[in-house]
Amino acid sequence: xxxxxxxxxxxxxxxxxxxxxxxxxxxxxxxxxxxxxxxxxxxxxxxxxxxxxxxxxxxxxxxxxxxxxxxxxxxxxxxxxxxxxxxxxxxxxxxxxxxxxxxxxxxxxxxxxxxxxxxxxxxxxxxxxxxxxxxxxxxxxxxxxxxxxxxxxxxxxxxxxxxxxxxxxxxxxxxxxxxxxxxxxxxxxxxxxxxxxxxxxxxxxxxxxxxxxxxxxxxxxxxxxxxxxxxxxxxxxxxxxxxxxxxxxxxxxxxxxxxxxxxxxxxxxxxxxxxxxxxxxxxxxxxxxxxxxxxxxxxxxxxxxxxxxxxxxxxxxxxxxxxxxxxxxxxxxxxxxxxxxxxxxxxxxxxxxxxxxxxxxxxxxxxxxxxxxxxxxxxxxxxxxxxx
Amino acid sequence: xxxxxxxxxxxxxxxxxxxxxxxxxxxxxxxxxxxxxxxxxxxxxxxxxxxxxxxxxxxxxxxxxxxxxxxxxxxxxxxxxxxxxxxxxxxxxxxxxxxxxxxxxxxxxxxxxxxxxxxxxxxxxxxxxxxxxxxxxxxxxxxxxxxxxxxxxxxxxxxxxxxxxxxxxxxxxxxxxxxxxxxxxxxxxxxxxxxxxxxxxxxxxxxxxxxxxxxxxxxxxxxxxxxxxxxxxxxxxxxxxxxxxxxxxxxxxxxxxxxxxxxxxxxxxxxxxxxxxxxxxxxxxxxxxxxxxxxxxxxxxxxxxxxxxxxxxxxxxxxxxxxxxxxxxxxxxxxxxxxxxxxxxxxxxxxxxxxxxxxxxxxxxxxxxxxxxxxxxxxxxxxxxxxxxxxxxxxxxxxxxxxxxxxxxxxxxxxxxxxxxxxxxxxxxxxxxxxxxxxxxxxxxxxxx
Numbered sequence: 053x054x055x056x057x058x059x060x061x062x063x064x065x066x067x068x069x070x071x072x073x074x075x076x077x078x079x080x081x082x083x084x085x086x087x088x089x090x091x092x093x094x095x096x097x098x099x100x101x102x103x104x105x106x107x108x109x110x111x112x113x114x115x116x117x118x119x120x121x122x123x124x125x126x127x128x129x130x131x132x133x134x135x136x137x138x139x140x141x142x143x144x145x146x147x148x149x150x151x152x153x154x155x156x157x158x159x160x161x162x163x164x165x166x167x168x169x170x171x172x173x174x175x176x177x178x179x180x181x182x183x184x185x186x187x188x189x190x191x192x193x194x195x196x197x198x199x200x201x202x203x204x205x206x207x208x209x210x211x212x213x214x215x216x217x218x219x220x221x222x223x224x225x226x227x228x229x230x231x232x233x234x235x236x237x238x239x240x241x242x243x244x245x246x247x248x249x250x251x252x253x254x255x256x257x258x259x260x261x262x263x264x265x266x267x268x269x270x271x272x273x274x275x276x277x278x279x280x281x282x283x284x285x286x287x288x289x290x291x292x293x294x295x296x297x298x299x300x301x302x303x304x305x306x307x308x309x310x311x312x313x314x315x316x317x318x319x320x321x322x323x324x325x326x327x328x329x330x331x332x333x334x335x336x337x338x339x340x341x342x343x344x345x346x347x348x349x350x351x352x353x354x355x356x357x358x359x360x361x362x363x364x365x366x367x368x369x370x371x372x373x374x375x376x377x378x379x380x381x382x383x384x385x386x387x388x389x390x391x392x393x394x395x396x397x398x399x400x401x402x403x404x405x406x407x408x409x410x411x412x413x414x415x416x417x418x419x420x421x422x423x424x425x426x427x428x429x430x431x432x433x434x435x436x437x438x439x440x
Numbered sequence: 441x442x443x444x445x446x447x448x449x450x451x452x453x454x455x456x457x458x459x460x461x462x463x464x465x466x467x468x469x470x471x472x473x474x475x476x477x478x479x480x481x482x483x484x485x486x487x488x489x490x491x492x493x494x495x496x497x498x499x500x501x502x503x504x505x506x507x508x509x510x511x512x513x514x515x516x517x518x519x520x521x522x523x524x525x526x527x528x529x530x531x532x533x534x535x536x537x538x539x540x541x542x543x544x545x546x547x548x549x550x551x552x553x554x555x556x557x558x559x560x561x562x563x564x565x566x567x568x569x570x571x572x573x574x575x576x577x578x579x580x581x582x583x584x585x586x587x588x589x590x591x592x593x594x595x596x597x598x599x600x601x602x603x604x605x606x607x608x609x610x611x612x613x614x615x616x617x618x619x620x621x622x623x624x625x626x627x628x629x630x631x632x633x634x635x636x637x638x639x640x641x642x643x644x645x646x647x648x649x650x651x652x653x654x655x656x657x658x659x660x661x662x663x664x665x666x667x668x669x670x671x672x673x674x675x676x677x678x679x680x681x682x683x684x685x686x687x688x689x690x691x692x693x694x695x696x697x698x699x700x701x702x703x704x705x706x707x708x709x710x711x712x713x714x715x716x717x718x719x720x721x722x723x724x725x726x727x728x729x730x731x732x733x734x735x736x737x738x739x740x741x742x743x744x745x746x747x748x749x750x751x752x753x754x755x756x757x758x759x760x761x762x763x764x765x766x767x768x769x770x771x772x773x774x775x776x777x778x779x780x781x782x783x784x785x786x787x788x789x790x791x792x793x794x795x796x797x798x799x800x801x802x803x804x805x806x807x808x809x810x811x812x813x814x815x816x817x818x819x820x821x822x823x824x825x826x827x828x829x830x831x832x833x834x835x836x837x838x839x840x841x842x843x844x845x846x847x848x849x850x851x852x853x854x855x856x857x858x859x860x861x862x863x864x865x866x867x868x869x870x871x872x873x874x875x876x877x878x879x880x881x882x883x884x885x886x887x888x889x
Binding site for chain 1: 768772779783786791808818819823831849851866875
């Protein structure tokens with residue numbers, strides 16, 4: 053440890069102003085602070101500071117994503133085996149998925165952090181940790197067959213347009229990971245939807261078992277094929293086709309427990325998000341007819357399908373793009389869940405509504421906050437008048 | 441019966457090194473200083489030169505814009521230095537004590553028979569006036585105002601805070617005299633806000649005050665929080681406040697006619713060998729207190745508490761309003777992967793550390809910054825430790841945007857740095873909440889006068 057510290061101290065002058073690698077200052081700083089919590093001490097204001105910092109907050113979220121990631125790796129292998137009629141052991145399935153998904157993660161991190169480092173250098177900032185989470189979210193919300201170059205392009209687009217143009221982490225309006233997904237969804241729809249993309253190798257068509265359909269449950273439901281839906285238990289466990297990390301509600305709940313335990317994720321948003329989804333599901337149930345069997349899908353099953361749970365736990369709760377006032381969080385979460393199911397069932401063009409609902413509500417979150425703040429201002433003014 | 445107000449939001453940071461309730465007398469310091477930097481927004485105008493002889497109560501400098509507000513010497517002796525900082529800003533006026541402690545003579549007698557103007561005049565001339573501060577802004581009160589009321593917080597809830605009951609227990613008659621004098625300065629009430637969890641407080645016997653009890657975690661003892669819950673400040677209101685030990689000074693003035701600022705301070709913190717209370721004086725050098733009483737290593741000496749105090753050197757001086765000296769370790773070390781380790785034994789409000797499992801454990805906390813400054817990312821953190829009907833983050837953002845109207849609407853009149861210090865402590869983004877707030881307050885003073 054001391055040796056490493058000495059090495060860092062030795063090469064540090066090269067990266068300071070006037071040094072050989074001055075242009076890499078932010079990059080160096082990012083790595084240095086990654087290795088060591090800096091020796092910076094407080095010099096004004098409070099003399100002591102909480103041990104919590106952005107790196108830790110972000111790593112908590114990344115850790116919360118790990119169950120979903122591991123399950124996604126296994127499920128990728130499992131679904132592939134199913135489609136090709138092979139038998140994989142647990143480890144074989146996992147290993148298969150691991151080899152498919154690792155490159156996506158690497159590409160996402162390299163592309164995104166590359167952009168972050170460049171912007172940090174231009175702006176003379178420290179590198180923001182926000183992308184640690186986005187970089188992990190992006191691989192989890194794409195289909196496994198997505199070409200790597202698309203991941204790179206979408207990530208760069210999302211970091212530049214979704215975040216850096218607004219000033220970086222903390223200033224962005226919409227969730228960067230969802231921006232990447234929305235970009236892919238609208239720019240390369242054939243790679244982001246349909247029956248073939250969710251299972252590795254299916255688009256190639258080789259060795260696929262005759263009559264095997266790779267359609268997600270949501271796509272089936274949207275086309276009225278209610279008898280093809282998996283059992284509730286399978287939905288909950290996540291043994292269904294879908295984006296890499298979104299399928300297993302169980303794995304996502306494990307992450308949610310961790311987020312709630314550490315207090316990093318907002319329970320208000322999570323709870324109201326699920327309440328909103330459930331409410332819309334029940335309303336639709338009430339209007340269900342024989343001609344539209346989708347509307348009769350039990351409301352609780354909506355919560356288990358598609359990206360609903362994943363979006364509600366990991367993406368709607370992004371503290372930057374969600375509502376930031378405590379009351380606003382209730383409204384924001386509820387409406388996001390509500391609209392997600394509305395889009396999902398009643399819109400024929402998109403089989404999944406969570407992404408669009410969260411992006412939409414990201415845009416409206418500042419408006420919600422505005423009204424909550426105005427409410428506070430009015431209450432305070434009223435108090436002044438009563439006193440006078 | 442007095443009313444009880446429960447504060448639910450806040451945070452008690454339990455630190456090692458709480459002062460034991462024993463009172464120690466050490467040899468008095470040779471050097472004393474008044475620091476104009478203790479008074480936000482003040483422009484000092486010197487009344488003495490280096491080498492001048494002064495008595496306790498002789499003016500050292502005055503407020504350039506309110507010439508009757510004098511700042512006087514705590515001891516008799518000789519002005520030994522006027523230390524200046526950047527752009528020749530005056531930092532300290534140091535007086536070397538002659539050991540004789542001669543007092544200037546001011547009026548004394550029963551405050552009950554004096555007029556408001558006489559009392560005001562006596563406080564101004566003696567130099568006790570600056571102990572009275574006003575809300576909004578937390579600056580020295582303007583003698584031309586008549587406040588809506590006067591508030592005194594009878595307890596301090598900050599980390600390692602001194603026990604006011606212990607300090608005041610043998611000074612209650614002076615305290616009552618001080619209250620009687622102060623009561624004349626307002627048409628409203630004098631509020632004495634006490635700790636509801638402490639039923640045996642000697643302060644409960646104080647007469648002629650409105651007593652309100654407060655329960656709950658820090659900042660329940662902050663006068664700003666108390667005012668907010670009793671009679672919130674609206675635009676145009678002026679409320680005065682004064683620390684309880686300084687009320688005793690006022691009492692002494694009316695009893696003896698002397699500017700006698702002898703004060704009991706607590707010396708606390710994890711690096712103090714024997715944390716306890718000391719009889720010393722406002723403005724005294726802390727050297728005699730700490731010279732043989734602290735651990736080895738790189739230490740930070742703070743006049744005040746760890747959240748709001750002033751960083752002073754080892755031979756620095758006790759601040760004008762402070763009754764506490766805290767000594768903690770400096771945090772100027774590197775910690776490999778410190779952000780990723782489980783963090784056992786580290787204090788944090790976040791449950792990603794394990795300190796929440798041992799809520800009664802006292803922690804040793806150093807001055808490390810624990811990360812780098814970022815934009816606002818996490819939300820709802822400030823709200824948990826800020827017990828006012830004010831939205832802290834929008835207020836800070838309004839200040840950063842220098843939007844006077846918004847600052848006013850969002851409640852800047854009600855807060856000063858100490859009220860939001862916990863927000864700064866818990867902030868994951870390490871935002872300098874207190875200095876941002878002070879900038880906002882300075883802007884308000886400049887724009888609205």
